[in-house]
Amino acid sequence: MARLLRRSKSSEVRVMIDRSRIWTGSLNETALAGRPKPSAGFYDTTLRDGEQAVGVVFGVEQKLEIAKLVDGLGVGRIEAGFPRVSDEDKEAIKAISAAGLKAELWGFARAIIEDVAAVADLGLKHLVIEAPISDAKLGALEVAREIVLKRIKDAVAFGAKNGLHVAFFGVDSTRADLEFFETAYKTAIEAGAIELAIVDTLGIACPEAVDFLVRRVKSWAGTVPVHFHGHNDFGLATACAVAAINAGASWIHGTIDGIGERAGNANLPEIALTLELLYGIQTGIDLARVRDASKRLRQIASYELEPWKAAVGRNLFIRETGAVAAQFHIPQAIEPYSSELLNTPRGIVLGKKSGAASIAIKCSELGIEAPPGAHARLLAEVKKLAMAKRRLLSDAEFLELARQVS
Ligand SMILES: CC(=O)SCCNC(=O)CCNC(=O)[C@H](O)C(C)(C)COP(=O)(O)OP(=O)(O)OC[C@H]1O[C@@H](n2cnc3c(N)ncnc32)[C@H](O)[C@@H]1OP(=O)(O)O
Ligand SMILES: O=C(O)CCC(=O)C(=O)O
Structure with a gap:
């Protein structure tokens, strides 16, 4: 039986893969014998981090269409947007909220009260609050560690007080000092965050480092769900996502086609293909729809993909x-x-x-x-x-x- 992976709402999907059509041989099964088969939900950020790809501007109707496409793929969560960016982003979030999608909708905010209030004002119940936590980022913004901790505490507490379900997202967490990393995340928890996102902003973590960091957070965070948000600067985003899941991450962030800044984000359809076909882990993602979703996103965002791209490349077959x-x-x-x-x-x-x-x-x-x-x-x-x-x-x-x- 298919495991249910749409975690957040009652209308869950089951997507069964016909395993007789997978011809990967038995090597993976032999190598993975006896290991647990973890599961994780998919958190799509095409509308927010995907739009951060250079030159990409989605209009309200396009954001709504993309949200429906992503929902149709079977992801559990959709990041509907970062309302402080523009009034159009606010309009898009309203339109998406009214569309009756199955996925849970999330908003995005910096650790700034006005950002959090903008998400709350739109009626969203779930949000990611982000703040830089590496010294490189803090130095560039000329923000001291103590100041960012205060911003995290105030913004998360404000969100929690207003009834929001908050996940704290430490920007550049894979380059942060490990002790300060822990202080920042614990500050967020004490202020009311109930989920934690580990963020490989510049895609610099190798899969072993992701495994290390997820396990380290889980060792003190107990049952708090841990997310992994990865980028593809070394072509390792899928491997890092798999490492995060194997280490116990509950939510994997990514975008369709991996669209995003620089070398892009983790590619959710590619991760789904890998988990389903190489690890035998059911994802709830409807693989039969991923090529159409990719094709439509390419039309909307006007970009080309390598014809040999996994899952969606024109030349695969x-x-x-x-x-x-x-x-x-x-x-x-x-x-x-x-x-x-x-x-x-x-x-x-x-x-x-x-x-x-x-x-x-x-x-x-x-x-x-x-x-x-x-x-x-x-x-x-x-x-x-x-x-x-x-x-x-x-x-x-x-x-x-x-x-x-x-
Ligand atoms: C900045 C981020 O990390 S968000 C992720 C990246 N996304 C984007 O940039 C989306 C598109 N961006 C935009 O539309 C704009 O750049 C905005 C709305 C995000 C920001 O607008 P700006 O005019 O550049 O900045 P704004 O004046 O609102 O804020 C800057 C202040 O926020 C602070 N800040 C920046 N990021 C954060 C954060 N994550 N948490 C807390 N404070 C932050 C800065 O230190 C600065 O503080 P200061 O005023 O005390 O010096
Ligand atoms: O600071 C940013 O670019 C946004 C946060 C993000 O998506 C990331 O750090 O990967």
């Missing part, structure tokens, strides 16, 4: 090489999992790297009956043209070559 085409009839020989899990077709394209099987597959796909010996000539022509044009061939070009060769 498109194959050119002849050696792979020769095995195309047995998908598990050439794929880690079935394209059907991501609700996308597989296909063969023709180019420099085509082989005899590529030609046979394409002929059958296009209903071309080539005479004996024609396939070899056709293959030679395909390679020649692809090298001359330095690209793949279109079906129309292939049909023309087939006509010339027959």
